[in-house]
Each structure stands twice: as C-alpha cells, then as structure tokens.
Amino acid sequence: MEQLEAEGDIAADYLEELLDIADLDGDLDMDVEGDRAAVSIVGAELAQLVGRDGEVLDALQELTRLAVYRETGERSRLMLDISGFRAQKREQLVALAADTVARVKETGAPVSLDPMSPFERKVVHDAVAAAGLVSESEGVEPRRHVVVLPE
Secondary structure, eight states: OHHHHHHHHHHHHHHHHHHHHHTOOOEEEEEEETTEEEEEEEOTTOHHHHOGGGHHHHHHHHHHHHHHHHHHSSOOOOEEEETTHHHHHHHHHHHHHHHHHHHHHHHOSOEEEEEOOHHHHHHHHHHHHHTTOEEEEESOTTSOEEEEEOO
C-alpha cells in the first residue's frame, strides 16, 4: 500500500509539472484501487489531454508510468483518468459486457467484440468473469479483441 501511495505521489508531481508547462488548470486526486495507484485530473479545459478515443490519455499514462519507473526502478501499473473519461468508458464497457453475456447465454454461441485497447479488454474480461462466463483475447494489436465464450 505504501509503495502504491508513493507511486501516486510521484505521478501527481509529474502531472502537476506537465499541467504547469501546458498552462492548464486541473485538480489532482490520488487513490489506490485494488493493486494499483490511480490518479485523476479534473478541470474544465482538459479535453485536449484526453484526445480522440482516449489516445492522448493513453500516451500520458505511459509517460507518467515512465516517470514513476525513473524514480522507483519498479514498473508501475498506475491508472490515469482525465475528466472522468476512463470512468465513463468503464461504465459503457460493463454494459456492453452484460449485453454480450446475455446474448451468449441465449444463443449458446461465442460472440466476438470489436477491437479494444488493453484497458478496455481488461474491463470486459473482468465483467464477463463476474457474470460467470469465460472470455479470451484474440488477434494482434491493433486488432486485438475479446471473444466471450458459452459455458
């Protein structure tokens, strides 16, 4: 827990500096979610830090993880959210997983979903497992996708 809090502090310092350089206002919130540190930035004018479909957010998360690695020498699984983008995406993906699980149970046939990022696939795998079914990832990036399997 202490290590995750330290990762959050390092990440917050890095992100505060980034916001200052970019002359953007944002409030940072640090937390520990399960087995990873989580940092959220909220502010009025931060859409450019999310980008189209979260592409800029993904890049900023990787840069932040590198900053943590530089300080600790340990690989970080830190999650970054900006303006609630990931939280909203998670809700949509959990709903998609529930609909897909229902369809698989009804038809008894596997269902393949559209390609997703690693974050999106993890959310879907977790939701499918919670519903009592099994899923697996197939394909190669950037076309890697989730297949939900019948019981």
